[in-house]
Amino acid sequence: MASFVVVGAGLSGLVCAARLIRAGHEALVLEAQPAVGGRLRPIVTEHGPLEPAVGEIGEGDVNLRALVAALGLEPKESPLVERSHALVLGGKLHRPPPLRPWEVLVPRLSPRIDRPIDAVFWRRPRWRLRRGVVRGLWDASRKRGVEVPDSVRALDDQTWSRASIRAFGTRWCATRLAPALLARTGLDLSAESAAIVVMMLVRLWSGGGRTLPLAGGLASLVERLAAALPVRLGARVEALESTAEGVRVRYRTGGREESVFADAAVVALPPSEILRVCPKLTPAERGHLESFQPRRAIVVHRFVSDPAWLLRGLAGVTFVPGEIPDMRDLRILGRPSPSSSSSPSSSLSPDPFWIRISFERESVDEHWGLSDQVLIAKVDAAFRGSPIGDLPAGPSRVERIPELMSVQGRGALERRALFECRSERSPRLAFATEAFTTPDLEGRVTAGMRGAAAAIDSLGDVPVRAEGGGANADPPGERP
Ligand SMILES: Cc1cc2nc3c(=O)[nH]c(=O)nc-3n(C[C@H](O)[C@H](O)[C@H](O)COP(=O)(O)OP(=O)(O)OC[C@H]3O[C@@H](n4cnc5c(N)ncnc54)[C@H](O)[C@@H]3O)c2cc1C
Known part of the structure; x- marks a missing residue:
């Protein structure tokens, strides 16, 4: 039995610790905040409570579904949901059917979805280039295991927006493909490597685009996971020093400095934070983590209790660029009851819910320093007179997120392959970060599982401390 420290109690870190313990090892999770869950908290x-991300899992998300089933959170009676995502284009609200x-x-x-799209979009599809994307989708859906097919690798040198627009044309991408992906992931994937997005699309389709509502939402998922794990809350890790004998992790808790020594450690943090707490990474590791672009975001949440609101029952609405100034999309969080028109009984006591309005990527920097009141007023003004109508009145909450996601960008798979076979590695150190998988919830679970496997591998054949010699907190004053 070996001892491990996992840094970060987000979804990836918790999954990683659970896997290590299931494999018969000891694991201690150190978390800076007073609660688990990270960006899903x-x-x-x-x-x-306002859940920042949507508490639904894709039918094709194999690892996430297995985890949810193991934790007993798979709803028994609730059917798969196929909520549609609407689109604002040409001054109209369209409700296209789900992408097939x-x-x-x-x-x-x-x-x-026609007029006046040609005035906005002009790029025609190039059928020859479409073959590459279709081939990638086909191969990825047939291939089992972790190996990425060559046809998918071939798409790695282009961004998703370039590859998809050249292959399918702007019209179809803007009206069918982009809204479907946004509805599923909630993230802007235009700058991501086309190879990575193709793998996400395959998962989306393998589940027929349907999602499963998670009993108790994402909060239950992280809490149920954490309940069986030793987690030290309020412990902010300052530095990790990895040597051939093990890893010393220094952290601050309650104003004191503490440290813990373990056979190996897994860092389950966003790439920028890994760079901060691991000052002695090898050049290959540092270079790889520096290649990610942190993407910050501003989101405005609004509490909706109006039973007759037009958008009840939808997953959300995408705004084709320029349709609603500075805004990118609106998502409905939690599980709204069906629209009042389709279900008279639900209209009697419809549940209130939160919606999330995201600012367009290009306008985030310009709005970053504005006060909450100004941002809320801007959002209300943007929707006034729009095809959606005024936003329903209600309390609002503004969040500025310094690193919503890390864009891996063109060449991501190639860089990842170079990273995985690097000859110079920090001893006994592994990473469970979103930067090594797809940018969705399934990707976070997979990152945790891979981080656990890599940490066990990092021990190699070297002897580890005997059973019972788990991660040791040094008594204060005895740190070297
Ligand atoms: C508003 C919002 C909307 C989102 N929407 C979506 C969505 O629709 N779909 C989607 O897939 N993703 C979405 N995300 C992103 C998603 O929530 C995150 O990508 C995911 O939670 C990442 O999990 P993680 O475990 O890798 O990292 P994190 O959740 O960031 O976990 C890292 C943990 O480490 C802790 N930590 C940080 N530094 C230290 C330190 N020095 N010492 C100890 N602990 C430390 C943090 O407190 C945190 O708990 C959204 C996020 C937000 C905020």
Whole structure:
């Protein structure tokens, strides 16, 4: 039995620690905040908890589904949900049907959302270039295991927006593909490597685009996971020193400096934070982590209790660029009851819920320093007179997120492969970060699982301390 320290109690860190313990090892999780969950942690408001991401899992998310089932959170009676995502284009609200796999093969037969799209978008598809993307999707859906097919690798040198627009044309990408992906991931994937997005699309389709509502939402997932783990809250890690004998982790807790020594450590933090707490990474490790671009975001949440609101029952709405100034999309968080028109009984006692309005990537920097009141007023003004109508009145909450996601960008798979076979590695150190997988919830779970496997591998054949010699907190004053 070996001892491990896992730094960070976000979804990736918790999954990683659970895997290590299941493999018969000892694991201690150190978390800077007073609660687990990381960026999935619910925001406490006077109107109840606000979950920042959508508590639904894709039917094709194999690792996430296995985890949810193991924790007993898979809803028994609740059917798979197929909520649609609407689109604002040409001053109108469109409700296109969900994207189907055959549309990629024959996009010309897909439901059209016309006028005045040609005035906005002009780039026509190039059928020759479409073959590469279709081939990648086909190969990825047939290939089992961790090996990435060559046809997917071939897409790695382009961004997703370039590859998809050249292959399918701007019209179809803007009206069918981009909204479907945004509805599923909640993230802007345009600058991501096309190879990475193709793998996400395959998962989306392998589950028929349907999602499963998570009993108790994402909060239950992280809390249930953490309940069986030794987690030290309020412990902010300052530095990790890894040697051939083990890893010393220095952290601050309650104003004191502490340290813990373990056979190996897993760092489950965003790439920028890994660079901060691991000052002695090898050049290959540092270079790889520096290649990620942190993407910050501003989101405005609004509490909706109006039972007759137009968008009840939808997953959200995407705004084609320029349709609603500075805004990118609106997502409905939690599980809204069906629209009042389709279900008279639910209209009697519809549940209130939160919506999230995200600022357009290009306008985030310009708005970053504005006060909450100004941002809320801007959002209300942007929707006034829009096809959605005024936003329903209600309490608002503004969040500025310094690193919503880390964009891996063009060449991500190639850089990752070089990283994985690097000859110079920090001894006994592994990483469980979003930067090594796809940028969705399934990717976070996979990152945790891979981090655990890499940490066990990092021990090699070298002897580890005997059973019972787990991660040791040094008594204060005895640190070297
Ligand atoms: C508003 C919002 C919306 C989102 N929407 C989506 C979505 O729709 N789909 C999606 O896939 N993702 C979404 N995300 C992103 C998603 O939540 C994160 O990518 C995911 O939670 C990352 O998990 P993680 O475990 O890798 O990292 P994190 O959740 O960031 O966990 C890292 C943990 O480490 C802790 N920590 C940091 N520094 C230290 C330190 N020095 N010492 C000890 N502990 C430390 C942090 O407190 C945190 O608990 C959203 C995030 C936000 C905020």
